Amino acid sequence: MNVSKDLIAASATPLILAILKENDSYGYAIIKNVKEMSGNELIWTEGMLYPVLHRLEQQQLIESYWKGAESGRKRKYYCIKEAGLKELELQKKQWEMVNSALSKTWVNENEK
C-alpha cells in the first residue's frame, strides 16, 4: 500500500515522540522501528526523518546527546522532554478524534 506523502508527514511527529517516550533512540533505529511497527508499510526516508528530528529539537520537544556505541562509533541519541510528552498527549487526542470520526463514517457505510 502506498501511503500518501501528506499522511506520512503528518504522522511523523507523533510517531517519533511515541518511540522516544519508550526509550531514547537514534535515527537509524527509529526508521527501523517505524518500519517494523507498521509491518513494512511505512518506509521513512532519511531526508525526511532527520530534518523532523532537528525541528523537534529546535522546538524544545526533544533533546539530543552523543553516546558511544559498542562498535566504538558515536551515535546521536534523542530523548523526549517534558514539553514533548505534553505535545504527544495533545497529538494523541487529535488522532483519536480523527480516528473515531473516520470509523463512524465507515461503520455507516457498511450498514448501508
Next chain:
Amino acid sequence: MFDLELNIRSWSDHLRAGGNLKDTDILELENHLRDEMEDLIKNGLTEDEAFLISVKRLGNVNLISKEYSKVSSENLWKHLLLDPVDSNSGYQNRRNIILVVIFSLLAGTLVKIPEIFGIHLNDQAAELFYFKNLALFILPFISAFFIIKNKLRWKMIASILGIFCFTAIVINIYPSYNPKNTEILTGIHVPIFLWLITGAAYMGEKWRNCRSRMDFIRFTGESVIYGVLIFCGIMVLAMFTEMIFSAIQIDMGWFITNYLIVYGGCAAAMITVYLVEFKKSVVENFAPILAKIFSPLFLLTMCAFIVSVIVMGKSPFIERDFLIGFDLMLVLVLGLVLYVISARDMHDKASFYDFMNLALILTALIIDSIALSAILFRLSAFGITPNKIAALGENLTLLINLIGLAWLYLCYFVKKIDFIKIEKWQTAYLYVYAIWMAVVAFLFPIIFGFC
C-alpha cells in the same frame, strides 16, 4: 580494491559542499550510513555493494541538504541565495577557481604598480613601504573573494571596503621620523587588524554569531598551517628554478625575485584561502593533530623553564626583545588551545586534551606573571617608548584572554557551565584584538609624535 573509508569521506565531502549541514549533522548521517551498511553486510552483501545501496537509500544528497536548510532557519538566507541545483555547484566551483586565478594575478600586479613610481620591491629605501602595505596588497582580494562568495549586501561591502581605503590612506599619509618606531609598529599591527576585517567578509551577515566566529578562528588557524606549507612549496620551486638554470649559465635571479616570488606569494595566499574554505575535510584533520603533538611538548618546555627559574633563582632579565618573546609564547599557547577547542565537538565530554589545555594556559600564566612583574618594575626606570607600550599592551590583552579561558575551563570542569561559554568568550574577545590593533596602528603614531 574498494576503499570504504575513502568513499565515505568523499560522500561526506559532497554533503559538506552543500553548505547547509553542520559537521555534527554530517556525522549523524555518516553513522546512519554505516548502520545501514552493517545490516546489509550481515545479509551477505559485500562492502562495496552495501555502500552503494546505503548511499542510494539515504537519498539524493542535495535533497537532504535542502531539507536541512529548511529546518535551520539561520541558514535560510543561504538557501534562498545559493541555488542548490547540482549542476550549479559545479559551475560555482569553476567560478571560484577562476576568481582565485584572477585575484592572484591582480594582487601580484598591484604589488608591481608602485614600481612605476620608482618604488622598487628590492630597494632598501622602499622596504618599509612594502612592509607596512603588504596586507593591503592581498587582503582586499581575499575579502572580495568572500564578498562574492557570500553575496554580501552593499552596506557590508561598503563598510569593509571603506575600512580598507581608510587604512590605506592613513598609514601612507602619516609622517615618519627616525627611528621610525611607530611606522614599524603600524606595519606589524595593520595586517592583523585587516585580517580581522577580512574575517567579517568571511563570516558574512552573521559576523556577530558565535558559531561563525568560531569558524573564522578555525579558518585562521588552518590558513596559517596551509599557507606556510604552500609558501614552502613556492620557495622550493624558486630554488629549483635558480639551480637548474644556473647549470646552463642563465641567471634566473631577476625573474625569481621580481615575478615568481611576487605572483607566487599572492597566489599562495589566495590558494590557501580557497583550499581551507572549500576542501574543509581534507584540511580539518590536520591542525588538531599538530596541536595535539605540540601542546605536550610546549607544556614540558614551559614547566622546565619554571623549574629552572625557581631552582637557579634567576629572574628573567627583561629587555623589550624578551618581552616580545613572552608575547610570542602567549600567542603560541593561545593558538594551540584554540586548535584543540575548534576541533572538538561542543557535545564531547571533557577529554585529556581539555585538561592539557588548562595546564598549558596555567603554566603560561605563571611564566608571564613572572615576566610582567619584572618588566613593570623596570619600565619606570628605563622610560616609556612606543615599542614597550605596544609589547606590554599585547601582553595584557593576551593575558586577559587566557585568564578568561582558564577560569571558564575550571568552571566547565566542575560542571557549572556548558562548553559553549568558552567559545562565546573567545569569539567575543575578538573585538578586543581588533580594537587594540587599530589603536596601535592608527593612534600610536599620533600619540608618540610619529617617531
